[in-house]
Amino acid sequence: MLRDADFVKIGAAIFKFLSGSGIEASYHEEIYRMTIVDALTGAHNKRYFLEFLEREIARCARYRRPLSLLMFDIDHFKQINDKHGHLTGDYVLREMSRRLLGRVRREELLARYGGEEFAAVLPETDLSGARTFAEQVRRLICDQPFEYEGDTFAVTVSVGVTCVEGQDIDVSAFIKTADDNLYRAKREGRNRVIG
Numbered sequence: 001m002l003r004d005a006d007f008v009k010i011g012a013a014i015f016k017f018l019s020g021s022g023i024e025a026s027y028h029e030e031i032y033r034m035t036i037v038d039a040l041t042g043a044h045n046k047r048y049f050l051e052f053l054e055r056e057i058a059r060c061a062r063y064r065r066p067l068s069l070l071m072f073d074i075d076h077f078k079q080i081n082d083k084h085g086h087l088t089g090d091y092v093l094r095e096m097s098r099r100l101l102g103r104v105r106r107e108e109l110l111a112r113y114g115g116e117e118f119a120a121v122l123p124e125t126d127l128s129g130a131r132t133f134a135e136q137v138r139r140l141i142c143d144q145p146f147e148y149e150g151d152t153f154a155v156t157v158s159v160g161v162t163c164v165e166g167q168d169i170d171v172s173a174f175i176k177t178a179d180d181n182l183y184r185a186k187r188e189g190r191n192r193v194i195g
């Protein structure tokens with residue numbers, strides 16, 4: 001019988017057996033988690049997001065299913081940092097993710113795309129469902145003020161939405177459409193959803 005940390009040789013390859021509960025297995029799981037999750041916010045990172053999106057586009061194209069993508073970005077985040085300090089800025093990123101991670105379903109993905117830009121991937125969701133979700137995201141951020149170290153202030157986000165229904169679209173083209181809508185939302189006054 002195999003026991004935790006036993007070595008097994010099959011042909012030229014040597015495998016190390018780690019039982020699910022062993023401390024070394026937990027160590028490797030934690031290392032793996034660190035490669036796919038953003039440390040500050042707990043949302044997935046950009047690399048995982050791109051892999052997830054690639055896979056979902058292939059699946060949705062094959063089975064002709066809808067797939068939606070949201071890109072969103074905190075409005076005037078530089079001002080928040082400048083006025084309240086970088087630690088407050090970091091808190092805003094964490095608190096925003098906390099609110100959103102409570103809203104996304106298990107089969108959906110929230111990722112930190114870059115600095116203060118996030119993405120949400122919604123498999124099996126059509127454009128109208130994605131708009132509803134985007135509006136909820138916007139409200140989850142702007143309806144309840146943020147509070148940190150005695151400071152209370154409002155935060156808003158702008159959201160760009162896009163959807164495919166069975167088309168085998170290029171990942172970067174899909175992201176660009178959502179991003180273009182995000183930039184339109186910024187130009188049209190921020191704290192809004194376009195798409």
Ligand code: GH3
Pocket residue numbers: 040073074075076077078079081085086087088089090093114115116186190
């Ligand atoms: P807009 O409404 O057009 O999006 O304006 P903005 O100020 O949000 O956008 P801009 O791109 O000018 O500024 C983004 C800022 O986000 C600048 C950068 O220092 C800050 N930022 C990026 N990553 C982090 C982070 O991890 N922590 C903190 N505190 N700030 C960050």
Ligand code: MG
Pocket residue numbers: 073074075076077078116
């Ligand atoms: Mg911004």
Ligand code: MG
Pocket residue numbers: 073074115116117
């Ligand atoms: Mg930005």
